[in-house]
Amino acid sequence: MKDFIFDISTKIFFGADQLKNLPSEIKKYGTRVLIVYGQNSIKKIGLYDKIVKIFKEDNIDYFELSGIVPNPRIDKVREGVDLAKENKIDFILAVGGGSVIDTAKLVAVGAYSNCDPWEIVIGNEEPKGGIPFGSVLTLSATGSEMDLGSVITNEETGQKLAWGSEYARPKFAVMNPELTFSVNSYHTAAGTADIMSHTMENYFTLNDGAFLQDRMAEAILKTCIKYGPIAIAEPENYEARANLMWAGSWAINGLLDTGKNTAWSVHPMEHELSALRDITHGVGLAILTPYWLEYCLDEETQGKIAEFGYNVFNLDRGKSIDEDAKNAIAELRKFFTSVGIPEDLKDVGFKEVDLPVMAKNCVENREKPEINGFKKLKEEDVLKIYKMAF
Amino acid sequence: MKDFIFDISTKIFFGADQLKNLPSEIKKYGTRVLIVYGQNSIKKIGLYDKIVKIFKEDNIDYFELSGIVPNPRIDKVREGVDLAKENKIDFILAVGGGSVIDTAKLVAVGAYSNCDPWEIVIGNEEPKGGIPFGSVLTLSATGSEMDLGSVITNEETGQKLAWGSEYARPKFAVMNPELTFSVNSYHTAAGTADIMSHTMENYFTLNDGAFLQDRMAEAILKTCIKYGPIAIAEPENYEARANLMWAGSWAINGLLDTGKNTAWSVHPMEHELSALRDITHGVGLAILTPYWLEYCLDEETQGKIAEFGYNVFNLDRGKSIDEDAKNAIAELRKFFTSVGIPEDLKDVGFKEVDLPVMAKNCVENREKPEINGFKKLKEEDVLKIYKMAF
Numbered sequence: 001m002k003d004f005i006f007d008i009s010t011k012i013f014f015g016a017d018q019l020k021n022l023p024s025e026i027k028k029y030g031t032r033v034l035i036v037y038g039q040n041s042i043k044k045i046g047l048y049d050k051i052v053k054i055f056k057e058d059n060i061d062y063f064e065l066s067g068i069v070p071n072p073r074i075d076k077v078r079e080g081v082d083l084a085k086e087n088k089i090d091f092i093l094a095v096g097g098g099s100v101i102d103t104a105k106l107v108a109v110g111a112y113s114n115c116d117p118w119e120i121v122i123g124n125e126e127p128k129g130g131i132p133f134g135s136v137l138t139l140s141a142t143g144s145e146m147d148l149g150s151v152i153t154n155e156e157t158g159q160k161l162a163w164g165s166e167y168a169r170p171k172f173a174v175m176n177p178e179l180t181f182s183v184n185s186y187h188t189a190a191g192t193a194d195i196m197s198h199t200m201e202n203y204f205t206l207n208d209g210a211f212l213q214d215r216m217a218e219a220i221l222k223t224c225i226k227y228g229p230i231a232i233a234e235p236e237n238y239e240a241r242a243n244l245m246w247a248g249s250w251a252i253n254g255l256l257d258t259g260k261n262t263a264w265s266v267h268p269m270e271h272e273l274s275a276l277r278d279i280t281h282g283v284g285l286a287i288l289t290p291y292w293l294e295y296c297l298d299e300e301t302q303g304k305i306a307e308f309g310y311n312v313f314n315l316d317r318g319k320s321i322d323e324d325a326k327n328a329i330a331e332l333r334k335f336f337t338s339v340g341i342p343e344d345l346k347d348v349g350f351k352e353v354d355l356p357v358m359a360k361n362c363v364e365n366r367e368k369p370e371i372n373g374f375k376k377l378k379e380e381d382v383l384k385i386y387k388m389a390f
Numbered sequence: 391m392k393d394f395i396f397d398i399s400t401k402i403f404f405g406a407d408q409l410k411n412l413p414s415e416i417k418k419y420g421t422r423v424l425i426v427y428g429q430n431s432i433k434k435i436g437l438y439d440k441i442v443k444i445f446k447e448d449n450i451d452y453f454e455l456s457g458i459v460p461n462p463r464i465d466k467v468r469e470g471v472d473l474a475k476e477n478k479i480d481f482i483l484a485v486g487g488g489s490v491i492d493t494a495k496l497v498a499v500g501a502y503s504n505c506d507p508w509e510i511v512i513g514n515e516e517p518k519g520g521i522p523f524g525s526v527l528t529l530s531a532t533g534s535e536m537d538l539g540s541v542i543t544n545e546e547t548g549q550k551l552a553w554g555s556e557y558a559r560p561k562f563a564v565m566n567p568e569l570t571f572s573v574n575s576y577h578t579a580a581g582t583a584d585i586m587s588h589t590m591e592n593y594f595t596l597n598d599g600a601f602l603q604d605r606m607a608e609a610i611l612k613t614c615i616k617y618g619p620i621a622i623a624e625p626e627n628y629e630a631r632a633n634l635m636w637a638g639s640w641a642i643n644g645l646l647d648t649g650k651n652t653a654w655s656v657h658p659m660e661h662e663l664s665a666l667r668d669i670t671h672g673v674g675l676a677i678l679t680p681y682w683l684e685y686c687l688d689e690e691t692q693g694k695i696a697e698f699g700y701n702v703f704n705l706d707r708g709k710s711i712d713e714d715a716k717n718a719i720a721e722l723r724k725f726f727t728s729v730g731i732p733e734d735l736k737d738v739g740f741k742e743v744d745l746p747v748m749a750k751n752c753v754e755n756r757e758k759p760e761i762n763g764f765k766k767l768k769e770e771d772v773l774k775i776y777k778m779a780f
Contacts, residue, residue, distance in 0.1 A: 222601075
């Protein structure tokens with residue numbers, strides 16, 4: 001196990017009746033709040049009204065940044081930074097899923113800086129501080145409610161990039177599984193795939209002796225495999241929604257990669273998909289992951305992939321490790337298709353001509369000319385995986 | 391899943407080379423430190439000298455409270471409170487295992503109060519604040535390095551009681567698995583049993599729909615079962631020591647009981663054992679747990695106990711759930727004896743005449759006249775379990 005520092009100070013208020021804690025938590029920081037949200041869904045489910053009522057009753061002044069879309073854009077961040085500066089915002093409340101929280105993170109950090117916020121994303125500018133922020137979560141997927149990362153898209157440059165900072169650590173998250181009852185089956189499946197992908201990015205490493213962390217990862221994967229289909233079949237099943245929601249936070253809050261040599265592979269490859277064609281992130285991940293595992297499968301990796309099959313899918317040991325690993329990958333693909341996720345890139349609108357462009361960008365957008373994950377991937381490897389997945 | 395609030399802000403510095411972080415972490419709070427430690431072991435392994443050297447180099451003034459023993463006593467806490475008040479202590483550094491950290495917690499909180507610290511343990515006085523504190527951990531067992539609880543013994547009254555407070559939350563823990571290389575096989579086994587017991591106290595509940603948490607608990611149990619014997623056979627196996635150490639924190643830091651109806655049963659029963667005969671806490675837990683499970687086994691609980699067997703010990707499904715549950719308990723007992731833990735109370739010095747006294751105290755020392763855990767236990771139930779375990 002490698003040395004590590006672990007620190008998750010985000011306070012979680014989990015359950016159906018936790019919104020009441022908003023005023024006391026927010027007032028630790030001030031009374032001028034910027035609410036960040038997406039389109040109409042928080043109004044449809046009555047959440048917007050509830051929050052506004054609480055704010056009015058508790059003399060909290062609020063301002064709004066709305067219209068955040070999936071694969072959230074830098075333009076909206078810029079708008080939010082201006083709003084925060086103009087209105088001397090003390091606290092930012094993200095109400096929504098990962099896109100909304102990721103936007104709030106860059107607004108929070110961007111408002112403490114004098115540069116264009118995109119400079120922070122591409123690493124040209126170091127974050128110097130951040131407005132404190134928290135969230136009311138409405139989607140189980142990205143885990144952004146309890147981690148330091150954020151992914152922002154720049155349509156001008158065609159880039160979708162991840163950044164992170166200690167100043168992007170949420171103060172709290174209100175997590176009410178009921179708020180995800182209205183998430184449709186496609187987005188429930190995509191969210192489940194996103195949680196599983198975060199877990200698998202942390203899980204598929206070699207020889208780091210982090211047994212505990214890998215068993216924890218399997219716990220999350222088993223939870224997704226059990227409850228993803230239940231949440232799709234019975235959208236108002238509280239137990240299913242609650243388990244998925246809590247699993248989503250733990251997949252990426254830092255526990256699973258403590259002491260491990262993790263380096264994510266599928267996320268960078270997927271970011272190019274959703275940057276180019278604006279597809280749902282979790283769908284892109286679910287399409288790519290089985291192909292990526294097939295591409296990585298060799299004598300060095302087969303043991304770990306086979307172990308995934310035994311421990312997560314309860315597969316029996318067969319004639320060879322290689323065969324067991326192949327069966328594990330097949331089970332994973334079968335699970336994704338069973339929840340309605342398409343199997344190939346052409347099913348979600350990609351053309352063959354897109355693939356070399358994305359492979360080139362995928363590697364060029366990294367600091368090093370390769371993805372240094374389960375297997376090292378150079379541009380030609382990424383292209384081969386895209387072609388397999390096409 | 392029940393509503394819950396989750397908050398673990400203790401910062402973890404894990405690994406062989408983390409002691410260097412002490413000065414910067416401590417200086418957030420001041421430069422007058424009370425070092426709390428046990429007997430000679432931290433001097434034997436050179437840890438005391440290293441810390442003192444760091445303090446001298448960084449102009450940190452230090453005072454000492456030493457001689458803390460297992461099943462730590464209120465007398466030493468009183469001595470620590472006096473020392474902290476007299477010397478205007480800014481920060482307390484516990485260097486040791488659970489007994490040392492538990493002592494430091496009550497010194498920290500006691501120094502903020504004008505009452506005798508035992509009044510806090512028995513709930514007569516509400517904690518009003520606490521001196522900030524952290525730890526350098528030398529034993530994988532109690533998880534006190536990352537939780538809010540503490541257990542203190544009062545020899546005068548014959549009580550060993552648990553208390554907890556938000557003010558007893560450690561600011562940080564330095565966790566170097568190498569510092570546990572010198573722990574002998576008996577205490578390694580007892581520590582492993584302690585970690586498993588915390589996990590099982592959280593795990594054995596009924597119908598709370600906390601699937602994720604239970605799979606996480608199984609992850610910890612599997613880690614203990616794998617690495618306990620390895621650490622005993624190869625005391626300097628870093629991977630084994632590291633996995634046990636990290637598992638110890640997660641067994642009790644709050645994750646496993648999120649959303650669950652937990653109410654610990656075996657710990658209250660064990661506290662009476664170690665209060666009366668000063669036996670090693672983990673040994674008492676390991677003796678009692680299989681008997682407790684046998685006593686609890688009925689139509690309502692058999693499913694959960696059988697599941698424990700399938701998921702933790704990889705047992706096959708047999709003819710009946712009842713039989714599977716019995717096999718699971720047998721496996722657990724077999725594991726404990728395999729690491730050298732005695733099977734019965736008479737093997738660790740108890741007399742039959744002790745049993746009714748302990749059963750009476752066990753229930754009287756609780757707020758309610760029963761232990762409200764996996765199964766409700768009244769005084770007569772506790773006595774029956776002690777008799778089975780005798």
